């Protein structure tokens with residue numbers, strides 16, 4: 120697969136430029152068509168070279184407009200595919216996170232702490248936000264790492280990064296597990312009873 | 317905090333959806349500009365008036381082609397002119413149904429076709445005035461001006477309709493015609 124990393128902004132700018140070109144060229148096409156019609160009305164035959172040239176120009180311009188329109192439609196549909204892809208990716212990741220938390224049997228408090236860890240908050244900030252002592256958060260975080268069989272914050276976060284980088288955003292199933300070669304049962308990769316056993 | 321799956325799908329459901337592509341928006345605002353110019357500022361018997369009128373005509377022409385081959389929300393198929401849909405839409409509104417139409421709502425669709433046809437009719441009668449066959453014939457000129465009156469009325473209704481639907485659905489339609497995106501309030505059905 121060829122990957123081109125154009126930012127969404129760049130794509131939107133390209134789409135706008137294309138739209139502007141379509142309009143300008145459409146107007147030019149109409150000008151030539153009008154001119155051909157007018158000339159034809161005035162002298163009534165099409166074989167004069169001037170008229171022929173203008174007709175060719177008109178046809179070329181109309182063809183160009185159609186081509187640019189198809190091009191713009193392609194660009195727009197790629198933009199909307201990418202948006203769907205992102206939605207699926209983020210929706211899917213949320214599902215994966217939920218599944219993992221369920222499997223690890225995290226308590227409600229531990230889930231909160233785990234999510235805040237994933238969002239990059241440090242223990243002190245988490246303690247402030249949850250209005251608990253830093254020690255409590257540290258204990259909860261330790262418990263999260265233990266239940267997820269990771270040795271700390273970095274490894275814990277990388278479990279989920281792996282899931283994102285796996286590329287294939289289908290449901291977490293045996294197929295993905297086999298493809299990544301991490302385990303041979305249907306548990307998600309990184310699950311304490313699969314990759315760590 | 318706990319229910320993250322719901323939280324993030326909630327974020328995708330109070331969402332911005334791209335509905336009007338740049339070509340539609342460019343055509344819309346240039347068309348509005350040409351009509352404003354020809355209706356209010358440009359000397360009616362000038363060559364400029366004719367040029368601007370033809371520009372308006374070709375804007376509609378390009379838009380019509382785009383309605384055949386453009387992306388989903390731009391196509392005629394997304395907003396067919398259908399009295400049945402209009403009556404269903406009105407009943408749904410009366411019931412308080414808040415379903416949001418990504419393309420034009422059925423009433424807006426009728427107005428859209430009406431405005432296109434009206435602009436074409438003005439352009440055609442304008443052109444007729446310049447031809448020898450119809451030069452100086454009163455009814456053509458009268459038609460040109462009468463149809464323009466109809467266009468003014470339509471545009472007033474059009475803007476009132478936009479204001480009404482913005483109030484009713486809570487989706488800022490003018491913003492959508494500028495930025496291209498409709499902001500759909502959380503948990504609302506779309507069609």
Ligand code: HEM
Nearest residue numbers: 340348351352419420421424428431471475478489490493
């Ligand atoms: C001469 C003036 C105008 C004309 C001829 C005109 C014509 C049109 C047409 C033909 C459409 C359909 C667009 C398409 O599908 O390509 C449309 C849509 C729209 N116009 Fe206008 N318009 C005019 C002025 C305005 C003004 C002043 C506003 C803002 C207040 C406005 C706001 C909108 C909006 C929001 C839509 C999209 C409606 C929807 O969501 O269904 N228009 N207009």
Ligand code: HEM
Nearest residue numbers: 351354355360361366369370372438439442443445457464
């Ligand atoms: C969207 C397009 C157009 C609009 C909104 C428009 C609007 C108008 C209006 C309001 C008038 C009456 C002005 C007055 O009597 O004070 C007028 C007159 C006229 N228009 Fe247009 N027009 C348009 C397109 C055209 C085109 C395409 C042509 C010709 C190629 C044209 C040719 C004329 C002529 C010749 C008159 C003068 C009639 C007369 O008083 O003898 N118009 N137009």
